Amino acid sequence: MQAIFCEQLGGPEHLVLREIASPTPGPGEVRVALRARGVSFVDVLTIAGEYQTKREVPFIPGSEAAGVVIETGPGVEHVSAGDRVLVPGGFADETVAAAPQVIPLPATVSFETAAAFRASYCTAYYALQRGRLQAGEVLLVHGAAGGVGLAAVDVGKLLGATVIATASTPEKLAVCTRMGADHVINYTHGFREQVKDLTADRGADVIYDPVGGDVFDESMRCIAPFGRLLIVGFASGRAAVVKTNHLLIKDAEAIGFTIGALGRLDPVRERKNLGILMGWLAAGRITPHVSHRFPLAQAAAALALVRERKVMGKAVLV
Numbered sequence: 001m002q003a004i005f006c007e008q009l010g011g012p013e014h015l016v017l018r019e020i021a022s023p024t025p026g027p028g029e030v031r032v033a034l035r036a037r038g039v040s041f042v043d044v045l046t047i048a049g050e051y052q053t054k055r056e057v058p059f060i061p062g063s064e065a066a067g068v069v070i071e072t073g074p075g076v077e078h079v080s081a082g083d084r085v086l087v088p089g090g091f092a093d094e095t096v097a098a099a100p101q102v103i104p105l106p107a108t109v110s111f112e113t114a115a116a117f118r119a120s121y122c123t124a125y126y127a128l129q130r131g132r133l134q135a136g137e138v139l140l141v142h143g144a145a146g147g148v149g150l151a152a153v154d155v156g157k158l159l160g161a162t163v164i165a166t167a168s169t170p171e172k173l174a175v176c177t178r179m180g181a182d183h184v185i186n187y188t189h190g191f192r193e194q195v196k197d198l199t200a201d202r203g204a205d206v207i208y209d210p211v212g213g214d215v216f217d218e219s220m221r222c223i224a225p226f227g228r229l230l231i232v233g234f235a236s237g238r239a240a241v242v243k244t245n246h247l248l249i250k251d252a253e254a255i256g257f258t259i260g261a262l263g264r265l266d267p268v269r270e271r272k273n274l275g276i277l278m279g280w281l282a283a284g285r286i287t288p289h290v291s292h293r294f295p296l297a298q299a300a301a302a303l304a305l306v307r308e309r310k311v312m313g314k315a316v317l318v
Contacts, residue, residue, distance in 0.1 A: 003092035004299045007058045009049035012303035015061070017296075023096040025073035030102045034067040034089050036115035039294075039302045039315040040147050041235060047303070053260065061299070062090030062317075066105060066114035070094065079104060086114050091299045091317060103274070106282035113281070116147075116288040116314035121277050122270075123232065123259045124151035124208075128159060129273075130255050131206040131228040135160025138224070140195060140204035142211045143235055144181065145172035145312045152208045153179045154286050161206070164198060166191050166215075168309070175312045179289060187215065195222040208232060216240030223252050231256040289313030 001022045008014050025031040043061050045051040069083045076099045079085055084105040089095035105114050133139060139156040143149040144165035156163045157180040165181035167173050173184040183198050185191045195204055203224035209216055213236030219229055220243065231254060234240075242254045263270045280286045292315040294302045302315045 001093035002296065003060050003090070004062075004296065005058045006047045006055075006061050009047065009057060012044070012047065012300040012307065015047065015300045015303070022094050025071060025076075025096050027074045028076060028099050029073040029096050030076055030079060030085070030087075030099055031070045031072070031094060031096050032065075032067045032085060032087050032089060032102070033070050033094050034065045034087075034092065035111040035318065036066050037062050037089060037091055037296070037317040038064040038115040038117075038119065039299070039306055039311075039317060040064075040119055041233075041306055042119065044303055044307045052258065060090040060092050061303075062092075063088050064115060064118045065089030065095065066111040067095075069102075072099075075099070078102075084111070086118060091296060093296070103278065106278070108282050108284070112290055112293070112316050112318060113288050115316050116290050117277075117281060118274070119259070120147040120151035120314065121155065121281075121286065121288065122262075122273060123148050124155045125273055125277055126259055126262055127208060127230045127232055127257060128152065128155060128206070130257050131208070131230045133159055133161055133206045136162070137205035138162045138164065138199055138203075140164045140166070140207045140219070140222075141176075141181075142166050142187070142207070142209045142215050142219070144176045144184075145169075146210065146235070146309075147311075147314045148210050148232060149208070150175070150179050150289050150313045151286075153181050154288075156208075157181075158280065158285055164195060164204065172312055175289065175291075179287070190218065192218050192222040199224070203227060206230065210234075211236045212240050213238035220246045220250070220252075223250055225251050227252045229254045290316055292316075293318050 086103040139161040145167040165176035166187040210232035212234035291312040
């Protein structure tokens with residue numbers, strides 16, 4: 001089988017395609033032929049050695065995929081050969097995963113949609129839980145055309161919020177509108193005054209920020225009293241410094257989290273959240289957006305587009 005390897009940390013141009021032996025499942029494991037693999041900004045950071053969790057080279061990038069079960073090891077009962085499944089697979093033709101990580105895929109969900117779903121939507125849903133988002137509140141989503149941003153727009157609307165989405169181009173703002181955003185703002189010239197105008201000078205109740213840097217700083221100037229600012233990431237390259245006097249004056253909160261920690265610290269909640277999201281996905285109540293599709297061999301090109309902020313929603317390798 002073929003697999004993409006990161007053999008030295010750096011940009012996508014360092015990735016290589018290798019022919020390797022197919023994996024064999026052991027007890028409690030499942031071997032899956034992958035049909036689609038999600039590509040995200042986390043993958044860009046991981047191959048560069050800049051993500052919170054470091055990986056030793058060489059490794060196969062990627063963490064979410066969908067495919068068909070080929071075989072199961074002893075002790076696996078919930079799936080069998082031929083089943084369509086969601087797995088934490090990487091950029092390869094096949095993968096072996098521990099049985100608890102193999103999730104049956106509803107017949108109504110395509111492989112591409114499934115591969116674009118798990119990381120972004122689990123992040124967005126958990127973040128909005130942490131932010132205690134309520135129906136009728138105003139949710140401000142930054143970087144709203146990216147993977148985790150569009151997921152937050154989608155889930156926020158489902159939860160009954162009024163969603164204001166910010167992005168950097170008319171094309172990205174159009175995608176946000178199609179995903180249900182009530183208002184869109186091109187934030188390249190600032191967004192504070194527009195948010196104030198849209199909320200009768202009150203500000204946003206929950207601010208979802210995967211960008212950080214200057215965007216975080218300006219967000220603190222348009223947060224509503226008792227507002228919650230969710231620290232999702234630092235795509236700008238600069239982690240913001242939280243000024244506690246601003247939090248004090250606004251009676252506001254800055255809330256940090258990582259989706260990876262949820263699985264370690266509260267696996268029951270993680271499984272419950274995934275079950276809820278899978279139900280919404282199967283019913284068509286949430287709709288992951290895929291803007292680019294590449295063959296597996298062009299993983300580097302997909303990652304380069306993600307790095308250049310040209311992907312809206314997710315890219316997938318098919």
